[in-house]
Amino acid sequence: MKKKPTRIPNTIQETASWIQDQLGASPDIILRAYSAEGAGAERVVLVYIDSLVDNDTVNSKIVRPIQELSEEAFERFDERGLYALMKDRILGVGSIAEIDTFDHVIQSLLEGNTIILVDGYQTALAAQTAGGDERGVEEPTSQTVIRGPKEGFTENIKTNMSLLRRRIKSPKLRFVQQKIGEVTQTSVVIVYLDGIANQKIVKEITRRLSTIDTDSILESGYIEEFIQDRTYTPFPTLQNSERPDGIAAGILEGQIAIIVDGTPFVLLAPVTFNRFFQSSEDxxxxxxxxxxxxxxxxxxxxxxxxxxxxxxxxxxxxxxxxxxxxxxxxxxxxxxxxxxxxxxxxxxxxxxxxxxxxxxxxxxxxxxxxxxxxxxxxxxxxxxxxxxxxxxxxxxxxxxxxxxxxxxxxxxxxxxxxxxxxxxxxxxxxxxxxxxxxxxxxxxxxxxxxxxxPYLLPVSPLSINNLKDVFIRAPWWRMSKRPTLVSEPEAETRQGKSQKPEPPNTDPAHEGDRG
Amino acid sequence: MMKATEKITALQATALLMLAIMPTGLLYLPAIVTKIAAQDAWISVLVSLLLGLGLAFYIGYLTLQNPGMSFIRWIESRLGRIAALIIGLFLTKYYVSVSAVALQEFSTFIADEILQRTPVFIIVSIVMIVVLYAVYHGLETIARVTLIVFFLNVVLTFIGLLLLGKDLHFAYLLPVGEKPVPVILKGSISPFIWLTEVAVLLIIGPFLNKKQYLMRTSVTGVLLAGTWNVLLVMLAILIFGPKLVQLVAYPSFAVVSLVEIGNFLERLEIVFISLWITTMYVKIALFMFAASHCLNDLFRIENKLPIQLGLGLFTLMTALYSWDNTADFSEFMRLAGPPHLFLANIAIPLLLGIALWFMKRTAHRRGEQNDG
Amino acid sequence: MTGKMVRIALVLALAIITAGCWDRKELNELAITSATGFDVQDNQWIISYQVIIPSSISSGMGGAGSSSGHSPVTVYSTKGRTIREAVAHSLLESPRRLYFAHNRVMVVSERAAKKGLSPILDVYFRQPDSRETVNMLVTKGSPKRILEQLMPSSRISGQGIQEIISLQSENGSLLPAVKIYEYGSSIVGDARSALLPEILVSGSPDVTTTEQTNKTSQPSKLRLGQLAIMKEDKLVGWLNHRESLGVAFITNKVNTVNIAFSCEESGDKNSTFELLRSKTKVEPKQGDGGGFTISIAVDAYGTLEETECPLDLHKPEVIAGLEKQLAKEIEGSIRAALLASRRHKSDVLGFASVIHRKFPKQWEAVKDEWDDLFPMVEMETKVSVTIERVGVSNKSFKELESPEGE
Incomplete structure (x- = not known):
């Protein structure tokens, strides 16, 4: 199925025509060539897909600097110099990747990157300019709460990752990305806390994800059906949520989140029966x-x-x-x-x-x-x-x-x-x-x-410690243990013991009276 | 789902033992024992509890000798293939017939109390489907279900006791100790026979995840079941008096049917029956598991499903066609029941213990001779 | 594997649904009985049923209900050699199956009671749908007449009878509410005797149509009468109210009761005492000759409700006097009960089990001739009454009325 990756050819004409060939004559594919004045030969070509990029970024950070490039620069530098200049000086974009095969070029384009080709040089630059029209962070429509954060996940995987990062500012928070779907090439990211999530389960989820062989993933529901433990059951064995706070809480308890690009519904695994009755508002x-x-x-x-x-x-x-x-x-x-x-x-x-x-x-x-x-x-x-x-x-x-x-x-x-x-x-x-x-x-x-x-975990097999968050919700300071089996055994302790709040022995009001 | 190493916890095993004994005892014990010992029936049951505890200690001790192999393999490794074959086949037969008896009792009860016109065949089939589903999932699942069922029943029993508080007549227990000791001992035979079912620990013991709790499991299981029996018999006497208990076919549930709270909460027995149904399922599932486990182990069968289905069908047919009517059945239980249970639950463990002790001694002696 | 299981389950489920529903009985196929009557005639059981007509009690929309003019119940009876045969004969005339689980009251005719009630008990303990908490009552006439009588205050008269008897037993203590299992356990007890309350229709003509219940006063009504003594399951005699109160005291079944008594040693001025709590201790003793003596100690507490005598209730000695009078009254009824039960040679006082519990060995010896021994049992009574409160007025109105009053 996979063919041998072909390198980008030397000439940009060849490359440009190949790209146009591959993507068809879509109106949203923009190809811009720059050449030194008079010389005629095109030295630099920009390629991007108009509907996928953030036009502001492309125009101000890439197009304008290249246009403002002085004539002599074009003449003075050879292809190597020009490439270095582009990479180090001209492009005002943070994330730049160097790619050298056709496959990467196409994929990079489809992810919303802008490709900069330099004539005679066999490596292209991919500047991250993904953007385009997207829904902003809004209040989730399902699982609404009265008290609690009003942010919801969006369809954009980057936004979703940032929503989680912002909640858990720990170096241990791990994001592991995978592309699933032969045609859709959907990004799927596993999120977990290293040292708290059970490593065996992380491996198992990664394994199950990597065995998925399908052409398309449009929603996390696809993933759910591919990786759940048993199909013929009315009971869900993966949880989904639109709420970043809920997912973050799950991750902190050792669960593993699976974010799928293109949907605000993030999966959480492994789950037990009682979790479906917990609301973040609890x-x-x-x-x-x-x-x-x-x-x-x-x-x-x-x-x-x-x-x-x-x-x-x-x-x-x-x-x-x-x-x-x-x-x-x-x-x-x-x-x-x-x-x-x-x-x-x-x-x-x-x-x-x-x-x-x-x-x-x-x-x-x-x-x-x-x-x-x-x-x-x-x-x-x-x-x-x-x-x-x-x-x-x-x-x-x-x-x-x-x-x-x-x-x-x-x-x-x-x-x-x-x-x-x-x-x-x-x-x-x-x-x-x-x-x-x-x-x-x-x-x-x-x-x-x-x-x-086990699906019925804290009840049967019985785990007394974890019953504090099943039928009732104990006060926070009482829930000092994470759920067993879900989290790494060493990371069971969640917080210090005996944090029961108590008023100070001396009442400040009375002290004031006395004073 | 069929995992090679299933593990159950000590608590689950205790609940399993308790529910292996309780459900059928609940139906018949009060009537059987009060018939013999009248108002002193509870003393009989108490005596049976003491006897049962003795057996529990012995079974616990015997199971501790097992280094963690499954029961049949253990026998085979110690006493040879022939012994394993005999014991294994006998136990399979025993557990199948115990299941069949329980199934028969269950379906008779359902047919008596709630579904008078539904063909017994249908009732038995439904029970068997659920039981086979549990057996197919294995002991671990059965144990988990057991724990939940156990807790539900404990809670409900307490509620029942609270509701019945005002109907208790403590005078019915008097005079204490009127019956002579032989009568009381005679009365304690059948509750003790029930308690001997603790021997199923020999089969489920090796599944325990922490072996050090084995003894405790065995003893607490019997203690719980025995205490339950005492409570039950006492309750029946306290409410109906020693005479009427004998008249009512299922006193334990008739007791609950007397509850009347205000004018809206009455005839609660169906609620209690419903919960009792779950315990019955657990009991039959456990014994069916024991039967199929013995057979599978004996012939080292990898694919367990056909054996389970076959045993299930066989048990179903046994329950349906072995007894013509309830009189026939109770005659069978009176004549064949006790010796059968005695053989499987006391004689075999005893013989096993003696054989093991003998082997150990000869091995020891041989060791000495070799040294000398 | 799972697929196969699912398929098997599916086939069975289909079989069940298509064949199914053997025990289903829809609500509109049931004739809900609220009371039953048992009578015997020429060796045949005549069973009467009071069947509720739901639509005349509450309308389908759950609205105002009580479409008056329609009778809320219908009564019919059937005959048969056995009880269940008679019940089965009801299928010859009724479009609905009789349903006894909500039956509250069972009225037995005197004739049937004299013949013995054990067939009824057998049916009740054998049939799972009949409840053991049904109240038993005896009537001297035909039970059907009792069932036909309508009550203006309670549309379903079966329920009404049950309410009367339980209210009486809880607040009156003159007649006990006897449930069938209680009757059963006392009839098989050591004394082999039991009590059953009587119900009767007082006045005539009978109220059997809803037009009659629409009037403010009915020519006849249901009321409780005496207490029937059942000995070895057969009716042997009756106790009046005074005697039955005595039985209630001896058997410690008194809840609350209002007792009228004369407040002076002599004279016809009366007072009423509301007894709120009472506890009876029964202690058997064996004399030298082997005869038994039962000592009965009653401790009663309550409130003075009414008095005609000019008394100053502030004074302790006045209260003590009243208490003494009261004790005499209660002792009188206890004595009356003993005499009555001796008269009928029936141990309704429960002395047999008292002796059995205290002297199990001696009981073995006497239990076969207990019927003859029972009338010889002596009784000692000790009644202590405490008047805890005298209500919200301290003096009697009589005292203020008199000219020398303050």
């Missing part, structure tokens, strides 16, 4: 409310997964559990409805999923209006028309709302899928079916690993 709020909210999230996950199936199982198998008064009103509601409870539930659930998908796809301006109207009209009208019972509408709506509480979208998606399976089990075998289904799920989760880390 760590910025007071620990009591954070713990409470976290419990609410676990509850919502269970509700979102189980509620319809429990409702079906209890109303069609275990009516003895329902308080008599409630049973009577449920029975009265069911009096007029034609379908069995499970069919009713399926109708409502599918209706909701359709509404939800429509809400996402519809143009934003009408989206919310239509989905509200749809829900209201469908819900209310369906009950009044006697198609479904009112209780079922309540159950399905609460399930839907509960689903949005889970901070991580891919975990929320898992619960949505499992819900349907459990509904079938609950409708055929009652609670026995549901428990069997849950048991199956539990076994599945217990057997799951994310890059060698």
């Amino acid at each position: 760590y910025y709020q007071r620990f009591d409310i954070a713990s409470f909210l976290r419990l609410i999230r676990y509850g919502s996950f269970l509700a979102s997964m189980l509620l319809p199936s429990l409702y079906i199982a209890i109303t069609t198998f275990h009516q003895e559990m329902i308080p008599t008064t409630l049973l009577i009103s449920l029975a009265a509601q069911r009096e007029g409805t034609p379908f069995p409870a499970i069919v009713e539930a399926f109708i409502m659930e599918i209706t909701f999923e359709v509404l939800r998908e429509a809400g996402v796809r519809m143009p934003r301006a009408i989206g919310s209006a239509i989905s509200i109207v749809g829900a209201l009209v469908l819900g209310q009208a369906a009950v009044q028309a006697g198609l479904v019972s009112a209780a079922m509408v309540i159950v399905v709506s609460f399930t839907a709302i509960a689903n949005f509480v889970i901070p991580s979208m891919n975990m929320a998606a898992a619960s949505r899928l499992i819900r349907f399976g459990l509904m079938i089990l609950g409708g055929t075998f009652g609670l026995f079916g549901i428990m069997s289904g849950l048991m199956f799920m539990l076994i599945h989760m217990a057997g799951l690993r994310s890059f060698g880390i």
Whole structure:
């Protein structure tokens, strides 16, 4: 597949025509030749792709200095001298690379660099001028928080790296770049803290990334599917986030981030089940409310997964559990409805999923209006028309709302899928079916690993130390250990012990009184 | 997923032992023991706990002799292929039939209590699918699931005890010690038989990641299970009185069904049954794992799945077609159960211990002779 | 490998769904019973059911509900040689399956009670859907009549009966609420006796239509009556309220109760005492002759609620006098209970288990002739009452009324 790299030929004409040949006659490819006045022979050629470069930089830092070059310079220097002059004096760009093969030239051009060719010299200069129109750093649209940084990753990998660098000013922060995608040549960067991230896992991730053989990577989702531990599972084994603070926190705990050029969603691995219920805000709020909210999230996950199936199982198998008064009103509601409870539930659930998908796809301006109207009209009208019972509408709506509480979208998606399976089990075998289904799920989760880390880690196998950040969030000064297995064993200690804040023994206010 | 070196922690092993004993005992123990010892049943169970602890010490000691090989290989290396073959096959048979019995008890219970009209075949198949899925994942996964199930059940038990507080009649326990000692001892036989299932440690012991905790695991496992049994029997007596307990088929759950909090929280037994279902899964999964592990090890089979599927199907059929009705089944349990468990869980470890001791002695003597 | 498992699971799942749902019972297929009646006639069980009609109690939209005019319950009965046969016969006339899990109350006719209730107990302990916490009541007439009676305050009268009996047992202590498992455990206990409260329709004609409940006053209503003595599972006699209060004291089942007593040694002036806490200690003793004596010590605490006597309640000696009068009253009811149970030769006082627990060896010897021995058991009573509060007025109104009052 790979051919032998060909060197740049001697003459710039040859090179220039080869480049034009390779890239086709795109209007955005700019080729500018400079020659000494009168002499006619072109001595220097600039090549760049207009749509990829930052025009300001190219014009002011490269084009103008070359144009301002005196006539005599062109005449006085031979190709070697001219090349050195270009490299050392003229180009006002920080990052300059010397390249000498055609492949590099093309790739460099496609990355937004400006190529400077000097006639008769077999090495070209690639000045870093990448730019062009890009989205700036904005507030992330997913995973919004009330308290906490409002920056989000962007599509630009450089910006994203800088966002992380700025948060972790440690020499140990490592960025390892790889190009993946035969055609797209997407930059993929692994980020980790040397000495804290488990070296074995870093190696494993690098290995898995390097085995990817595909033509294109357009989003981190591609990478996720290529490197995850198991495909046939509803549970995500990699985390993704738009939030630099969340990713930085992960890196500090020993996780490894994977940034993919072209998407604001950065991957984080390895992950355990509980991580999908942590929001970065948990760590910025007071620990009591954070713990409470976290419990609410676990509850919502269970509700979102189980509620319809429990409702079906209890109303069609275990009516003895329902308080008599409630049973009577449920029975009265069911009096007029034609379908069995499970069919009713399926109708409502599918209706909701359709509404939800429509809400996402519809143009934003009408989206919310239509989905509200749809829900209201469908819900209310369906009950009044006697198609479904009112209780079922309540159950399905609460399930839907509960689903949005889970901070991580891919975990929320898992619960949505499992819900349907459990509904079938609950409708055929009652609670026995549901428990069997849950048991199956539990076994599945217990057997799951994310890059060698057991998925249910701090709970089973049990690690008491790390339970401080699972169901509750302990105060910061109490969480002195990093997650085991995820981080290097030597780097387990995160912070000093006994940092519990206490007021000074002498109260300054009283001292003032006394004084 | 099939890893060569699976490791479980001491805590997980303890929970495994406890859940190997608890789930089926929960169903039948109160009725069986109160039938014999009436209000003194709890003393019987306490006695069985002491006996069980003795056995636990012995099993722990025996497992400690194992340098870390899997059980069958260890026997083979010490006592030869023939002995390994006999013991291995017998244990495979034993664990298959214990699984079948547990499966039968499980499905009978489900059919009795919640799904009266669903064909038993379907119930058993569902259970088997889940169990095989667990066995396929291996002991490590089973152990992890066990730990979670264990914690859930501990929490729920405490809640149950709190809710039942006001229905307890301590007078039902009086007079203490009315039954003569032989009766009490007779009553302690069947809870002790349950506790002998600690012998499964011989199989799962080598998987322990820290060998120094083996003894502790064995003893705590039995202690937990035994204490649980005592609590359970006491609770049943305290609520129903020694007579009524015998009438109710599943007193442990009938007990919970009495809970009435306000007018809205009642008939909670289904919640407790649901959680108990998970423990039952763990128990059957553990025994099925033990069976397939023995067989695989005995014949050094690399691809474990076919054996597991085959054993699963065999167990399923055994559970379905061995017994015509519950009377037939309880007759079987009364006549064949105790000797069977006794043979596998006490006689074999004892013989093994004697054989090992004898080998050691002859080896020692030979060593002396060689020296001399 | 996983793929294969998934495929197998998929096939099984499909099989389950297509074949499935053996035990499913939709809510609108159930006839939810709120009360059942058991009667015996010509060796046949007549079982009556009070079935709730949900749509007449709460409307489908969950709105204001109670579309009056429709009866909230329907009552019907079926016959059969056994209880379950009778229940099965209901399928001949009812479009819905009877569902007993929400059954709160079970009314047994006197006839059935005299024949023995063990078949009912057997059914209740055998069937998983019936709850063991159902309340048992006896009626002298037909149980069906009780079930047909409507209540204006509680639309489902089965629930209403349950509320009456549990309220009475918690705040009145005259009649105990007996749940079926409690009945079961006392009937198999050492004394082999149990008590069941009576329910009756007082007045006539019966209130059986919703039009009648719309009136402010009903010609007849359900009320609790006496206490039935069950001995060896058969009804042998009745206890009046005074006797049943005595039984409650002896068996330490008194919660709160209002006791009216005369506040003077003689005379017809009365007061009322609200007993708030009471504890009874029962201690058996064996005399030299082998006969048993039971000593009963009652400690009761409560509030004075009402008095007609002109008393100065500031004075300790006045209170002490009242306490003495009260103790006499309670002792009287305890004595009455003993006499009644002797009369019926039925150990409803639970002396058998008291003796069994204290003297297990001696009990072995006497347990077979306990029925004959029981009436010979002596009883010593010691009642101490403490009036802790006298309410928010310190003197009786009577005292202020009298001319010499301050």
